[in-house]
Amino acid sequence: MKYLILGATSGLGRELAYSLAKKKNNLVIISRDERDLKAIKEDLEIQYKIPVQYFELNLSSFEKIQDFFNANPNIINEIDGILMPVGMTIKKDEITNNLEDTNAIIQANLGSIIYFVSKFIPIFIKKNKGTIVGFGSISGMLGRERNVVYASAKRALESFFESLAISTFSTKINTQFYVVGYLDTNLSYGEKTLLPKSSAKKLANIVYNNFNKNYKKIYYPYWWLYINILFKIIPFYFLKIIYKLTNKKINEK
């Protein structure tokens, strides 16, 4: 099998690449810096003896993604599954963001994924098989002061994957969506979090074990499911109070 991983050089993407390589799957890895990609490719090929292709690609640029597909038209036919653990944040993602930043964040976290899916899904439908895995974030559960556009993009992505699941309901295409809490990756490095960070490696194994199963939306770690339910049933006014209290606690920490 051959899988394509977006954002494969760090955090969850890197763990997924190693998890799939250990199971002897061929890989196509995509990320922003060729040096990181080359290092991972060499390591995977030497250690696991699998062929790895890599492409340097900035997912926050729509034109560059278009160029990538124009330059590599055959890649769509070769891939059995796509995994998109993409997470791009900027230092100051607030309600006052400028248009350039806003577009870049939306493009990287939402637009690029929708575009990749739109390219692969016709082939998967034709083959009546394929795996598509997306990753949301618990930051999309509730409005917030920081990472505003990032959270919005992640919430929109959740909706997109629900639509994708409905659209592929009658096929054998495996669609998975994970709402991910704090992970022990660089995205949350140095952040003081109220709840503990979970292992990206463990999540990578869960993702692999869920290949070829029916549509799943999984909260990782699981307790975020209950927090999400709470958020949905508590009136927004109370949530505002909780938010203020927890935010104060984080700042004090």
Place this chain on the structure above:
Amino acid sequence: MFEKKKITSFDQNCSLEIFIKNCDKYKELENDSRSVENLITMGSCYSYVAASFKERSLSINIKKFNRILFFDKEKKIITVEAGIKIFELLNFTLKHNLWIPQIPGHPFISIGGAVASNVHGKSCAFYGTIKNSIENIKIFHKYHGWLNLNSEENNNIFDLTIGGLGLTGTIISVTFKLQELNSLNFLTTVKSVKSISQTIDFLESSDDENLIYSWNVIDLASDVNSFGKGLIFENKISQKNNLEFYKKIECTSKKIIFPINLWNNLTIKCFNYLFYNYHKYIKKNLYKDSFSNVVFPFYNKEIYFSLFGHKGFIESQILISKEKIHDFLEELKKNIDYYQPSITLFSLKKMSGEQKYLRFEDNKICLTFNIVKNKKNTHFLNELYKLYIKYNVIPSIIKDSNLDKETFNKCYKEADIFREELKKFDPKRIYRSELSDRLNI
């Protein structure tokens, strides 16, 4: 974003609040290095001393740079990123019956740390230090950027970087020339000796290709003739071409420190008595030994260090010439009789090489001892430093967190040359640690 963290050196003697960043991308490493005035690189943080951190300064942790970048089995060449740990490297190379023979005592030490400390290992009488296996090093320096270092390209920086305590920049990758290892089994011979003098005689007459080290008892009541009775362990690579697969070492170790120190003269005496008599009378004096047992003597025996408690211990490791060792030991014995220090471990082995800059290597006898950290023992150690100067001893700077600038300057003849060369390369002295500040490097 940097994380504020309290980090303690392996010997528990230095605990500082630092800023730390785990980088996993090359761009990130460049940006973070450029964003601060001073920094130092951190591998596994297994150095006895604070070599990878400094108070309120940035430590860039490169543990995610742990990939194998190149491997040629025929040419026996491997290039690895500096964050890879010794055991991870061996888990791979031993599958191909290859290794680097200069392996430090703990498997979790990073390759970058090993190069920056110019580590040796039990095989140092024959194979010397890790310097002898290095073909190429790639570093990143805040101002100089990416540099390739080898005997032809940037040779002077190459020389400064090996054993240079990470002060020339962040070591990113290292290329090694590997050696063949025909068997993963060792035959260990244990021989008892009546004194340190007898140990030295044995070391002098032994076959350097085997891994030989001693374990000596510092019995406070002993006379000069029986001072340092003990055991000599000789590990010989089994000639039987065995296909038994190397048992992979997994990363499971966690540092647990006892709240109080449990090593004192009574417990040391009891332990020494049991250990000596077990090997002399119960265990066979010739037995099969596994690779990890021989190469990593402290792996899964970390409790030895934990028993020192939060106050920790001091390890002093020195190189002394064969001509001077007997006089030195005589004076050492006098100091031991006077101060009655709690010495938990005393060991000798042979070392080969040529001393240069800050590197701990020479054609000398290597003597190692651990002592409990307390006021009395520190006085004892300070007296020993005078002997180190008197007998032209080279003390290891990455082992002894008590070592002062004066002793270091007098014992390391090339300390000033190193300082000058480093200053020429990096006039702003960007890369600094508690260790480099303490020794004014």
